[in-house]
Amino acid sequence: MIKSDIILHLINLTIAYLQAGRWLDAVRDVSLDIRAGETYGLVGESGSGKTTLALAIMGYLGGGGSVKLGEIKLDGQDLLALNENELREVWGSHIAFVPQNPQSSLNPSLRIGEQIAETLRYHQGFDKTDAHQKAIQLLEKVHIADAGLVANSYPHQISGGMQQRVMIAMALSTEPMLLVLDEPTTNLDVTTQAVILDLVRELIQNRQTAVLYVTHNLGVVAQLCDRVGVLYAGELVEEANTDDLYHKPLHPYTRGLLDSVPRLGEVKGEINLRAIQGQIPALDERASGCVFQARCPVGVEQCGQRPPIFHPTENRWVRCHRWEEIYGGQISVQQPELQDVAQHLVEDSEQGDVLKLERLEVYFPLHRSLNELVRRSPARLVRAVDGVSVNIPAGRTLGLVGESGSGKTTISRAIVGLVPRTGGSVQLLDFPLAPELKDRDLETLRHLQMVFQNPEEALNPYLTIGETLRRPLVTLLGYSGQVAEVKVRQLLEAVRLPASYANRLPDQLSGGEKQRVAIARAFASNPDVLICDEPVSALDVSVQASILNLLSDLQMDHDSSILFISHNLAVVSYLADQVAVIYLGHIMEVARSKVLFEPPYSPYTEALLSAIPVTDPHAEQRLVRLEGEIPSPADVPSGCPFHTRCPRYLGEICVDKEPPWQTDPETGKRYYCHIPPEDLRQIQEHIFRTDRTLNV
Amino acid sequence: MTSGTLFSSRKSESSAAPGWGRRFSLTLRQLYSKPASAVGSTIVILFLFLALFGPILAPYGANEQIFSDARRPPSSAHLLGTDNLGRDVFSRVVLGASEILLIAGSGTLIAVLFGTIIGLISGYKGGWLDETLMRFFDSLLALPALLLALLLLGIMGPSKSSVLIVLVLVYTPIIARVVRSVVLSVKTKGFVEASRLQGESLSWIMFREILPSVMPALTVEAALRFSYAIFLVASLGFLGVGIQPPSPNWGLMVKEARVHISQTPWALYAPAIAISILVIGVNLMADGLKRVLQSTSSD
Numbered sequence: 001m002i003k004s005d006i007i008l009h010l011i012n013l014t015i016a017y018l019q020a021g022r023w024l025d026a027v028r029d030v031s032l033d034i035r036a037g038e039t040y041g042l043v044g045e046s047g048s049g050k051t052t053l054a055l056a057i058m059g060y061l062g063g064g065g066s067v068k069l070g071e072i073k074l075d076g077q078d079l080l081a082l083n084e085n086e087l088r089e090v091w092g093s094h095i096a097f098v099p100q101n102p103q104s105s106l107n108p109s110l111r112i113g114e115q116i117a118e119t120l121r122y123h124q125g126f127d128k129t130d131a132h133q134k135a136i137q138l139l140e141k142v143h144i145a146d147a148g149l150v151a152n153s154y155p156h157q158i159s160g161g162m163q164q165r166v167m168i169a170m171a172l173s174t175e176p177m178l179l180v181l182d183e184p185t186t187n188l189d190v191t192t193q194a195v196i197l198d199l200v201r202e203l204i205q206n207r208q209t210a211v212l213y214v215t216h217n218l219g220v221v222a223q224l225c226d227r228v229g230v231l232y233a234g235e236l237v238e239e240a241n242t243d244d245l246y247h248k249p250l251h252p253y254t255r256g257l258l259d260s261v262p263r264l265g266e267v268k269g270e271i272n273l274r275a276i277q278g279q280i281p282a283l284d285e286r287a288s289g290c291v292f293q294a295r296c297p298v299g300v301e302q303c304g305q306r307p308p309i310f311h312p313t314e315n316r317w318v319r320c321h322r323w324e325e326i327y328g329g330q331i332s333v334q335q336p337e338l339q340d341v342a343q344h345l346v347e348d349s350e351q352g353d354v355l356k357l358e359r360l361e362v363y364f365p366l367h368r369s370l371n372e373l374v375r376r377s378p379a380r381l382v383r384a385v386d387g388v389s390v391n392i393p394a395g396r397t398l399g400l401v402g403e404s405g406s407g408k409t410t411i412s413r414a415i416v417g418l419v420p421r422t423g424g425s426v427q428l429l430d431f432p433l434a435p436e437l438k439d440r441d442l443e444t445l446r447h448l449q450m451v452f453q454n455p456e457e458a459l460n461p462y463l464t465i466g467e468t469l470r471r472p473l474v475t476l477l478g479y480s481g482q483v484a485e486v487k488v489r490q491l492l493e494a495v496r497l498p499a500s501y502a503n504r505l506p507d508q509l510s511g512g513e514k515q516r517v518a519i520a521r522a523f524a525s526n527p528d529v530l531i532c533d534e535p536v537s538a539l540d541v542s543v544q545a546s547i548l549n550l551l552s553d554l555q556m557d558h559d560s561s562i563l564f565i566s567h568n569l570a571v572v573s574y575l576a577d578q579v580a581v582i583y584l585g586h587i588m589e590v591a592r593s594k595v596l597f598e599p600p601y602s603p604y605t606e607a608l609l610s611a612i613p614v615t616d617p618h619a620e621q622r623l624v625r626l627e628g629e630i631p632s633p634a635d636v637p638s639g640c641p642f643h644t645r646c647p648r649y650l651g652e653i654c655v656d657k658e659p660p661w662q663t664d665p666e667t668g669k670r671y672y673c674h675i676p677p678e679d680l681r682q683i684q685e686h687i688f689r690t691d692r693t694l695n696v
Numbered sequence: 697m698t699s700g701t702l703f704s705s706r707k708s709e710s711s712a713a714p715g716w717g718r719r720f721s722l723t724l725r726q727l728y729s730k731p732a733s734a735v736g737s738t739i740v741i742l743f744l745f746l747a748l749f750g751p752i753l754a755p756y757g758a759n760e761q762i763f764s765d766a767r768r769p770p771s772s773a774h775l776l777g778t779d780n781l782g783r784d785v786f787s788r789v790v791l792g793a794s795e796i797l798l799i800a801g802s803g804t805l806i807a808v809l810f811g812t813i814i815g816l817i818s819g820y821k822g823g824w825l826d827e828t829l830m831r832f833f834d835s836l837l838a839l840p841a842l843l844l845a846l847l848l849l850g851i852m853g854p855s856k857s858s859v860l861i862v863l864v865l866v867y868t869p870i871i872a873r874v875v876r877s878v879v880l881s882v883k884t885k886g887f888v889e890a891s892r893l894q895g896e897s898l899s900w901i902m903f904r905e906i907l908p909s910v911m912p913a914l915t916v917e918a919a920l921r922f923s924y925a926i927f928l929v930a931s932l933g934f935l936g937v938g939i940q941p942p943s944p945n946w947g948l949m950v951k952e953a954r955v956h957i958s959q960t961p962w963a964l965y966a967p968a969i970a971i972s973i974l975v976i977g978v979n980l981m982a983d984g985l986k987r988v989l990q991s992t993s994s995d
Contacts, residue, residue, distance in 0.1 A: 416893055437892060445895045452886035460887040462908035468887075472894045521890065 007210035013070035041225030092123035096171035102163035106155040113151030161192035189403040194611035219613030240316035252333035260545040262574035275546030361423030386585035399576030453534040455514035466502030512543035600680030602671035733984020739977025747794035754787035779963040792944035800925035803863025811871025819879030833869035912989035919982035
């Protein structure tokens with residue numbers, strides 16, 4: 001390899017933040033190289049320092065942060081030595097940055113075309129008309145269909161996915177040497193994410209651009225990157241080619257990370273997720289030795305000293321004292337199993353349904369415009385949930401998966417009564433439920449509980465954990481005094497938290513611990529049905545697994561049924577016995593999670609499965625991409641709600657007629673489409689093939 | 697963003713939840729960590745001290761006239777001189793502190809009490825009740841406070857209790873609005889919804905689940921209203937429609953001394969400066985409280 005090939009060269013970079021008068025290292029001693037034409041994935045959980053590192057490379061740390069040691073070189077030029085003016089030159093023409101949130105990076109008062117043209121004029125000396133022409137060309141390059149129209153729009157008039165395309169168009173407008181992408185698809189839906197990732201892949205393919213892709217999503221890295229660096233608590237612990245890293249992770253942290261995410265097609269019972277114990281240390285708690293020591297399953301005394309870099313092969317390295325044993329397969333670095341989930345696999349048998357939704361409808365009236373008021377036209381309706389019928393059998397889990405705006409959260413809120421339904425019925429243990437919460441008695445409440453999405457808001461910050469857990473015991477079960485205290489301790493024990501936590505306030509707990517308490521509270525009244533609305537989506541991947549396992553564990557003990565709602569298909573299908581796929585307030589498909597990944601698929605499920613980045617660089621995935629944006633629920637298309645974007649659109653019939661529910665005789669899948677199962681089977685192959693062959 | 701969680705160091709070892717006493721002393725300590733709020737807090741504490749021990753500290757009575765010593769400039773006998781009626785200005789300023797703090801303070805407190813209850817109910821219940829209350833409050837708020845006060849005092853006639861009622865009527869809508877806006881953001885949080893699903897009573901949800909989260913914003917707002925109340929009481933005294941002579945109300949003292957400004961300027965400056973210092977002090981403290989309480993509680 002020729003030296004000049006290296007575009008980005010970080011040498012022993014240490015970045016610190018000033019916190020309460022002390023400098024604390026957020027990134028410590030990181031060295032890495034990115035070559036021309038190479039895509040480098042930087043993976044880490046929140047708090048690992050990955051964004052800090054990306055910003056430091058951009059020379060954009062802001063107040064409080066500072067590079068303490070080391071060098072950042074771009075094509076041989078020392079970026080740290082440049083002043084503001086010289087940096088500005090570099091920013092525009094040599095480095096480009098695509099941020100996580102395009103909305104806050106686009107100027108809301110400038111038209112898209114002008115914003116792009118501005119960059120071109122400033123950095124490349126285009127005149128006004130040429131710059132505008134070039135801007136439109138750039139928009140066409142990122143596959144924006146109506147580039148002229150978009151160029152004339154303001155940022156708020158286009159969708160998030162479109163905004164991110166604009167950011168990418170701007171970033172590539174000056175042909176930069178280095179492109180830094182910081183979680184560019186994290187805020188997008190999977191089907192949109194897939195399109196953006198395709199775009200990034202296409203655009204960088206034939207260029208000599210070096211790409212630094214920062215993310216927490218292991219699937220995205222597997223699908224996009226050539227090389228991966230794993231960042232933990234500010235230190236790069238392992239670096240390898242993507243294939244090597246996924247098939248033979250050497251660092252115990254990398255292994256833990258890979259083991260803690262469920263992959264597509266993995267269901268509980270067949271595979272056991274292993275969570276990484278403990279949590280990422282805060283800035284002022286970082287050990288001087290190996291950073292992962294406190295959570296490592298194979299830590300030894302030697303780990304008190306910082307491991308140097310070991311090179312098992314020429315193009316990979318790892319910072320672990322025990323790499324040889326791991327490499328040779330003498331020791332396993334798997335995290336211990338939390339429990340044996342295999343027994344959780346309930347046999348298929350006829351069980352009564354505990355929760356039945358029949359043609360559930362939730363409509364919200366839109367505020368009428370002045371024009372509509374004058375003309376006395378009725379208020380337009382947002383059809384958030386439009387005729388949903390599903391059942392949950394006793395002791396089972398139904399997963400509900402959908403993109404944002406699909407109505408999945410509204411369904412959960414309508415079931416528990418936080419949002420009144422406008423039509424249809426909900427039955428709990430054969431008793432019809434009143435639409436509104438205030439009309440339900442305590443007995444009903446006791447049988448139906450909910451776990452909320454955001455653990456930060458799930459607990460009252462001014463009540464101790466003990467108090468929070470005691471309330472449902474008092475109000476719903478009528479316990480008091482000593483009995484309630486004993487029960488509180490049992491609840492804490494059930495969610496594997498020490499009894500001393502009863503005296504703590506929520507802000508003394510980590511996110512995962514808070515969610516444990518929220519789960520304990522929901523299980524306090526021993527409910528028959530538990531609604532979980534995205535219970536792990538706000539948590540780090542290494543913590544997710546333990547929460548998922550905990551849920552399925554408690555479900556066994558309490559024989560409860562769970563409605564598990566998530567946007568993450570892999571998580572849903574791991575935990576659920578059955579999965580319902582929802583689109584624009586309509587259920588599109590219901591299948592047992594084991595057969596969900598086998599054809600035939602409803603066309604929407606097919607697209608959804610194809611969009612998910614598989615956590616395996618070797619996976620073969622069939623490409624199905626959706627055109628356009630998800631329509632507004634205020635304006636649900638007629639006939640089949642999916643017909644406007646459906647890749648398997650038949651014609652008139654999809655627009656005019658509501659599709660029938662079809663059942664595939666082989667898999668028992670039920671789906672909502674005009675195409676009969678035998679025809680679907682003929683045109684669809686397996687959407688992906690992957691094998692999880694990890695060398696233990 | 698990731699760097700946000702970077703700093704959330706977990707306070708792991710301090711196990712028990714802090715009580716109200718500890719929270720108060722902690723707040724006070726944090727107030728004294730910045731010069732501006734330290735000055736403000738010191739001023740407020742000083743004036744509270746004056747109000748409490750005024751009768752001991754004041755060398756003369758509020759209305760004690762020493763005719764032989766009328767219109768004397770500040771001296772060792774009369775620290776701030778005497779007014780044209782021979783009353784000791786220092787004693788009157790000191791004794792006036794208790795009155796103005798008492799009226800402004802109790803007016804603010806009652807307004808906070810009413811405003812909190814109305815804001816909680818209005819924000820939590822919503823619907824037509826909320827709509828009616830808020831539109832009524834809007835119409836009250838449309839009038840400048842002083843104008844509204846003049847109007848009300850014109851109807852009720854000047855007296856201490858009238859001034860108190862005016863303070864309550866003027867500040868209740870403002871407090872209610874502040875409380876309501878916090879309630880609106882808190883009531884959709886998971887912990888409030890969870891308590892609804894647990895069948896908690898309305899009063900538990902409002903006072904135990906929601907109110908604690910309202911407290912930081914409420915405390916700051918109350919402190920701010922308190923400073924306005926001091927000003928309003930003084931203004932009404934100055935205009936002659938509030939507290940009546942011979943009370944040692946600072947506003948009233950300014951009004952009375954105004955006529956004799958060429959002979960006894962000290963009788964005018966002393967109460968005027970007292971008003972300014974106290975109002976500035978309370979404001980500085982309110983700013984400090986905002987920094988201390990709302991930065992730690994805004995999650």
